[in-house]
Amino acid sequence: MTDLSSFPITQRWPASHPDRIQLYATPTPNGVKVSIMLEETGLAYEPHFINISNNESKDPAFVALNPNGRIPAIIDPAGPDGKPLALWESGAILLYLAEKTGQFLPxxxxxxxxxxxxxxxxMSAIGPMFGQLGFFLRFGGKDIEDKRPRQRFVDETKRLLGVLDRQLEGRDWIVDDYSIADIATIGWVNALGAFYAAEAILGLDDYANVQAWLERALARPAVQRGLHIPAKPA
Incomplete structure (x- = not known):
């Protein structure tokens, strides 16, 4: 049996199946990038719910895996040269899994x-800007009287949606075939309506190519599953 005991995180969140990829995440727009990718590739994995509302990503055991204290992170027991690999940052994980499986990267x-x-x-634009907009719409930012910061992120989110909408003109997917570019982006665009309730303030219906792309993405069974993994323990 694979021994993952050298990773402190496995003491806090024990692995029932140490021979599988261990996923430490929450089904946020960042977290679901990796769960969707794992579902799409068919790799065997074991998800662990990290309760970020309780600051579990700041637990020393988690920080030992990801020094930045953010989800998602993984341990692949069968990493390069057959040795366990700990990896963090969602973009790096997507690239690693694409190269490991030969899927979703041309x-x-x-x-x-x-x-x-x-x-x-x-990673550099959609995630940070959409996330800041979400802060102003759903969290502490809604109590700030000065509306200029919120408007700054509304405007920038609209600009980025315009960039994406133009790229999707005449395409089903961001770069022709479905890829990690789509997988990285699905959760964030979906959150604009599904979680941030930003349809009206952004005029989401104006971005017809983005809306059609999101519908195609949400129709994929792996995406439907991945958006809810890891499930919060009962």
Whole structure:
């Protein structure tokens, strides 16, 4: 049996199946990137719910795996050279899993780098900007009287949706074939309506290509499952 005891996180969240990839996450827009990818690839994995509302990602056992104290993170017991690999940052995990399985990342160098550019676009722009907008709409930001900060993120979110909408003109997926660029982005775009209730303030119906793309993505069974993994313990 695979021994993962050298990783402190397995003492806090024990592995029932140490021979499987261990996923430590919450079904947030960042967390579901990895659960969707794992569902899409068919890799065997064991999810562990990290309660970020209780600051469990700041637990020393979690920080020993991810020094930044953020979900998601994984341990692959069958990493490079057959040795366990601990990995954090959702973009790095998506790239690793794509290369491990040979799925959802083009082999052609030009298309590969184009795909990675859109992954990094999500990491550097869509995630941070949509997340800040969500703060102002759903969390502490709604109590701030000065509306200029919120408007800044509304405007930037609209701009980014416009970039994505133009890229999707005449395409089913962000870079022709379904890839980690789509997987990285699905949870964030879905959250705009499903969690942040930002349909009206953003005019989401104006982004017809984005809306059609999201419908296609949400129709995928692996996406439907991944959006709710890890489930919160009863």
């Amino acid at each position: 082999v052609d160098p030009a298309r590969r780098y184009e795909t990675l550019a859109w992954v990094f676009f999500q």
